[in-house]
Amino acid sequence: MSAAAPALKTSPDAAPQSGARLLVSTLERLGVDVVFGYPGGAIMPIYDALTGTGLKHILVRHEQGAAFAADAYARASGKVGVCMATSGPGATNLITGIANAMMDSVPMVCITGNVPQGVMGTDAFQEIDILGVTLPIVKHSILVRDASEIPAAVEQAFHIAASGRPGPVLVDLPKDVQFATAVAPFGFNVPNEAIPLNHDAIAEAERFIRAAERPLIYIGGGVKIAKATEAVRAFAEATGIPAVATLNALGTIATDAPGFLGMLGMHGTRAANEAVQSSDLLIVLGARFDDRATGKLAEFAPHARVVHFDIDASEIGKLRETHVAVAGELKPGVESLTARLAVAPLAIDPWVIRCATAAAHHAARYDAPGEGVYAPALLKQLSEAAGDRFVAACDVGQHQMWAAQHCRFSRPEAHITSGGLGAMGFGLPAGLGAKLADPSATVVTIAGDGGFMMNIQELATLKRYGVALKIVLLDNSSLGLVRQWQELFFQENYSEVDLSDNPDFVKVAEAFGIEAFRIDRRDQVEAGIDRLLAADGPCLAHVIINPKENVWPLVPPGKSNAEMMEGA
Amino acid sequence: MTMSDTIHIQIDRADGSLQRLIGLVERRGFHIDGMSMADEGVSRRIALTVRGRDAARSIDNLGCQIDRLFGVARIGAPAYQSEAA
Numbered sequence: 001m002s003a004a005a006p007a008l009k010t011s012p013d014a015a016p017q018s019g020a021r022l023l024v025s026t027l028e029r030l031g032v033d034v035v036f037g038y039p040g041g042a043i044m045p046i047y048d049a050l051t052g053t054g055l056k057h058i059l060v061r062h063e064q065g066a067a068f069a070a071d072a073y074a075r076a077s078g079k080v081g082v083c084m085a086t087s088g089p090g091a092t093n094l095i096t097g098i099a100n101a102m103m104d105s106v107p108m109v110c111i112t113g114n115v116p117q118g119v120m121g122t123d124a125f126q127e128i129d130i131l132g133v134t135l136p137i138v139k140h141s142i143l144v145r146d147a148s149e150i151p152a153a154v155e156q157a158f159h160i161a162a163s164g165r166p167g168p169v170l171v172d173l174p175k176d177v178q179f180a181t182a183v184a185p186f187g188f189n190v191p192n193e194a195i196p197l198n199h200d201a202i203a204e205a206e207r208f209i210r211a212a213e214r215p216l217i218y219i220g221g222g223v224k225i226a227k228a229t230e231a232v233r234a235f236a237e238a239t240g241i242p243a244v245a246t247l248n249a250l251g252t253i254a255t256d257a258p259g260f261l262g263m264l265g266m267h268g269t270r271a272a273n274e275a276v277q278s279s280d281l282l283i284v285l286g287a288r289f290d291d292r293a294t295g296k297l298a299e300f301a302p303h304a305r306v307v308h309f310d311i312d313a314s315e316i317g318k319l320r321e322t323h324v325a326v327a328g329e330l331k332p333g334v335e336s337l338t339a340r341l342a343v344a345p346l347a348i349d350p351w352v353i354r355c356a357t358a359a360a361h362h363a364a365r366y367d368a369p370g371e372g373v374y375a376p377a378l379l380k381q382l383s384e385a386a387g388d389r390f391v392a393a394c395d396v397g398q399h400q401m402w403a404a405q406h407c408r409f410s411r412p413e414a415h416i417t418s419g420g421l422g423a424m425g426f427g428l429p430a431g432l433g434a435k436l437a438d439p440s441a442t443v444v445t446i447a448g449d450g451g452f453m454m455n456i457q458e459l460a461t462l463k464r465y466g467v468a469l470k471i472v473l474l475d476n477s478s479l480g481l482v483r484q485w486q487e488l489f490f491q492e493n494y495s496e497v498d499l500s501d502n503p504d505f506v507k508v509a510e511a512f513g514i515e516a517f518r519i520d521r522r523d524q525v526e527a528g529i530d531r532l533l534a535a536d537g538p539c540l541a542h543v544i545i546n547p548k549e550n551v552w553p554l555v556p557p558g559k560s561n562a563e564m565m566e567g568a
Numbered sequence: 569m570t571m572s573d574t575i576h577i578q579i580d581r582a583d584g585s586l587q588r589l590i591g592l593v594e595r596r597g598f599h600i601d602g603m604s605m606a607d608e609g610v611s612r613r614i615a616l617t618v619r620g621r622d623a624a625r626s627i628d629n630l631g632c633q634i635d636r637l638f639g640v641a642r643i644g645a646p647a648y649q650s651e652a653a
Contacts, residue, residue: 131584135591140638143583160638314632 016181019147019173020045023111024053026154032082034058034073034436036066040086042126043113045178058436058465060429061457063090067097068426068455069433071106072393075416077437078227080161084111088126092133096423098168099137103420104248105225107166109157116176117145131172139167145174148182159190165312166225195328197336205307205324206340212281214351215241218264221248221419222286222310224412226330232285235338239346241283242355244272246293248419251409259352261359265293266555267401271359273561276301284308286330289319290420299560309333364406371522375399375474375545376406378525379446382472383407385529386442390414393434393443395427395451398480401551403446425454431469432458442470442533449475449502459512462538470532471540473505476547484550489557509540520544572601572619573627579612580639589640593618596633597625
């Protein structure tokens with residue numbers, strides 16, 4: 001499958017070592033530099049073996065923070081993220097982060113300690129069958145029962161996490177296995193999983209594209225994962241075919257590039273959704289017809305035939321009939337298609353003009369009335385001020401959708417968001433992980449007041465390691481997206497969405513030793529962004545916004561993407 | 569009534585492997601109507617008779633999902649037997 005897997009070499013060590021030591025030396029050999037974790041009883045031998053090694057362990061303040069940070073570290077670096085936790089509650093606290101990595105296909109290895117094998121199955125103290133608990137949310141999992149198997153198991157875990165369609169892999173290590181000594185002469189032999197290019201299917205795709213009058217490229221997060229960004233940009237440029245992107249694919253084509261119509265789906269642009277509904281051919285690249293992208297599936301792209309490229313054959317035809325299936329590596333597949341199509345131009349000028357006209361006509365406006373902060377404008381300004389080194393690590397909610405709609409992204413790694421799982425609490429630990437992965441980047445956590453409180457303890461981690469993460473906290477004193485749905489779909493019955501008793505976030509940040517300031521008027525935004533970006537260390541901008549502000553446009557849940565609503 | 573199909577699978581004898589397979593089948597929207605297992609040393613051979621919860625469940629897609637599991641291989645795919653339930 002993927003060539004992205006780490007190069008695995010076997011280096012037989014003759015002297016017996018403890019399982020814990022074998023784990024640490026295997027991680028070092030695999031090129032791991034940062035591990036996010038939290039110690040506890042059943043993983044103490046591993047923490048003992050960590051001291052004095054080249055591995056940088058980041059002690060988070062909650063295991064969920066470790067998993068989210070490892071996830072974002074992987075997204076920002078392209079490497080496998082690593083987190084570790086003890087048995088029982090430590091392991092269960094990782095679960096939301098593991099699920100997040102699974103849903104967004106992020107390569108991650110999670111190492112858990114467990115109780116000794118002799119007491120497994122007896123309800124021992126802090127015993128949880130974490131392998132069983134996590135089965136539905138991992139790409140694979142391995143319970144290592146003999147210390148001599150640790151190097152091969154860990155190497156296999158890294159290979160599985162990174163290859164093909166990436167995902168999280170759990171390695172569970174009972175405490176007796178960590179203590180036991182062994183000689184570990186084994187290395188994991190990387191299987192040859194390459195799928196040959198299906199030239200017949202690519203030729204068929206070319207025929208479909210040449211026959212289409214209104215072709216459209218539908219880009220998913222798989223393009224970035226496959227490191228096929230340049231190939232897809234070249235395809236779009238060579239053919240002139242307009243493109244739309246999913247939430248997780250923003251930046252694959254630069255926000256302001258000609259022919260790019262923006263995000264499709266529930267909070268997508270009108271231009272993108274109209275193009276999809278009018279298209280007669282969708283060229284789907286590493287996307288999976290998620291319901292937030294398609295709206296009512298039966299009415300999605302009703303006139304379109306489908307050409308679908310994906311590394312994961314189970315995604316092809318899963319939700320939408322496919323006319324040409326190209327299962328395999330995206331990059332060579334798209335490059336081959338581009339080469340075929342570059343020979344003679346497509347005759348799609350009327351369609352291209354129609355899409356561009358719609359995009360110009362429906363372009364977002366930033367001239368909202370009033371003196372309060374208009375979050376979409378602030379986010380656009382922020383991304384422009386941060387430039388090409390900008391990385392947004394978003395939490396989940398209205399601010400996440402505004403960031404997706406209004407930030408300028410010049411590369412897909414610039415947008416880190418919890419797409420599939422939609423996990424509140426992701427933003428702060430994700431910013432931590434991304435900044436550690438790419439210290440030269442201008443990493444900004446964009447959070448709301450609800451999600452920020454879910455992992456607020458990680459402010460202490462920022463302070464401890466001096467991580468210069470910038471935080472824009474958009475505070476509407478409510479659970480804004482739920483409030484918006486209650487307004488629109490539940491007859492304004494505002495049930496349990498009021499957070500007006502939030503703490504003073506500036507004081508909270510300062511209590512953690514982090515610089516913080518408040519923005520509550522529009523005329524403070526420019527100076528506030530400058531101050532935030534100029535700060536040497538971590539810095540939080542607490543931005544007061546109107547609680548009644550909604551995310552527009554919106555496709556109501558269960559409706560067709562043709563039925564977009566717009567605010568007053 | 570949806571059709572039932574029998575899928576033949578070779579599966580490694582690893583911790584959680586049976587749970588992993590059966591959990592996947594049920595999670596992806598299939599009832600398991602029958603199951604037989606034969607020991608083959610390091611692996612096990614399993615015949616699963618499955619039926620979709622509704623007509624939208626595709627046995628072909630379930631096969632692809634099973635193929636994604638590690639230590640699991642379909643035997644003779646895609647020549648599973650199909651019969652009226």
